[in-house]
Amino acid sequence: MESVTVDLGSRSYPILIGDGLIRDIGAHVAPLLKRPRTMIVTDRNVADHYLMPVGASLGAEGIGFSSFVLPTGEGTKSWDGLARLTEWLIGEGIERSDHVIALGGGVIGDLVGFACSIVKRGCGFIQVPTTLLAQVDSSVGGKTAINVAAGKNLIGAFHQPALVVIDPATLGTLPRRELGAGYAEVVKYGLIDDAAFFAWCEDHGAALLAGDSAARHKAIAHSVAAKARIVAADERETQDVRALLNLGHSFGHALEAETGYSNRLLHGEAVAAGMVLAHQFSAANGLCPPEDAARVRDHLASVELPHSLASAGVNSGGAALAAHMAHDKKVRGGKLPLILTRGIGRSFVTEDYGLDKVVAFLDGSPAA
Numbered sequence: 001m002e003s004v005t006v007d008l009g010s011r012s013y014p015i016l017i018g019d020g021l022i023r024d025i026g027a028h029v030a031p032l033l034k035r036p037r038t039m040i041v042t043d044r045n046v047a048d049h050y051l052m053p054v055g056a057s058l059g060a061e062g063i064g065f066s067s068f069v070l071p072t073g074e075g076t077k078s079w080d081g082l083a084r085l086t087e088w089l090i091g092e093g094i095e096r097s098d099h100v101i102a103l104g105g106g107v108i109g110d111l112v113g114f115a116c117s118i119v120k121r122g123c124g125f126i127q128v129p130t131t132l133l134a135q136v137d138s139s140v141g142g143k144t145a146i147n148v149a150a151g152k153n154l155i156g157a158f159h160q161p162a163l164v165v166i167d168p169a170t171l172g173t174l175p176r177r178e179l180g181a182g183y184a185e186v187v188k189y190g191l192i193d194d195a196a197f198f199a200w201c202e203d204h205g206a207a208l209l210a211g212d213s214a215a216r217h218k219a220i221a222h223s224v225a226a227k228a229r230i231v232a233a234d235e236r237e238t239q240d241v242r243a244l245l246n247l248g249h250s251f252g253h254a255l256e257a258e259t260g261y262s263n264r265l266l267h268g269e270a271v272a273a274g275m276v277l278a279h280q281f282s283a284a285n286g287l288c289p290p291e292d293a294a295r296v297r298d299h300l301a302s303v304e305l306p307h308s309l310a311s312a313g314v315n316s317g318g319a320a321l322a323a324h325m326a327h328d329k330k331v332r333g334g335k336l337p338l339i340l341t342r343g344i345g346r347s348f349v350t351e352d353y354g355l356d357k358v359v360a361f362l363d364g365s366p367a368a
């Protein structure tokens, strides 16, 4: 088992990584509990695979639990999902010192984290991520939220978990498409500030996606260590450090909005295409060597991730896409900070490029 710490002073917490870890989860949860009781929240798919082993492990440590199984899908991260979950937690007699277990992907993690930030004015929670995206990104760092009619993740809070337990073996049941979407977030860490890790991804990405457990473990451990460093440096995204985690997200957000936040394009798939566009836009503006932009496109294409507007299934013009970007929640004083790059592993935040430049670029962006 490997352990990475998110260093936030008195709110620091460990991220444990190891194959088969959920079968021993009780032993890791027990020291956090003031009374031998917890509540597991999960979704239907994940419950079918992992609720029993997690429950058995808690039982073996003498920890009583109840469980709440929510419908699968982004729609659960909603006012309705939040109302149902918070009412259930209160009905279960939750106390402030309790820790709720979020067992699932980013949808469950974000919803449970937000519920736990407000129930009884805040209680504890533990992230047990079961998608690659959640294992390398959303379970770490304390961003929690639900979606509302005006947009995704617009209502939320920063609320850090007390523990993150990552069992890479759970990826064995994850559909290949979800795995690919999570892999885009792995590649992102290389592109932000770690060219050597991007090169590792070029060499090992295909094996990781095909099921190589050593490659999965290495990618997860490397990614969470990077995320832990970034979160410790800029927990609330006030210093342009955590903002780098949004590489590819401004372009990606426009693609997700244009495809209706639907199964047509998963979040990680939009980020993949968005990262290619961010590199190509940087190259078009003389910031990044064109060969670096080509490497990013070629690698993501090689693992069958979207790498262009067309492969993302979007044929809208630049103006329509830029209109979505203008509504991004990262807009500051009317300006949209973009994460651009001087090359692989050399990303930075800038407000120097107006949406007019983005529109012109998208209208002429490479077709494939």
Ligand code: NAD
Pocket (backbone or CB within 6 Å): 043, 044, 045, 046, 049, 072, 073, 074, 077, 104, 105, 106, 107, 108, 110, 130, 131, 132, 133, 134, 137, 138, 139, 140, 141, 142, 143, 144, 152, 153, 170, 171, 172, 173, 174, 175, 178, 181, 267
């Ligand atoms: P998800 O939680 O919807 O999970 C994807 C699908 O995989 C679901 O159908 C789920 O039931 C299924 N699943 C999960 N684990 C499984 C397993 N081991 N085996 C079989 N099926 C499994 O999606 P996601 O991609 O994990 O998360 C997306 C969400 O994460 C979005 O709402 C996004 O906004 C959020 N997010 C949050 C952050 C953050 O920092 N908080 C960062 C990135 C994304």
Ligand code: GLY
Pocket (backbone or CB within 6 Å): 137, 138, 140, 141, 143, 242, 245, 246
């Ligand atoms: N996933 C972006 C962040 O945690 O800041």
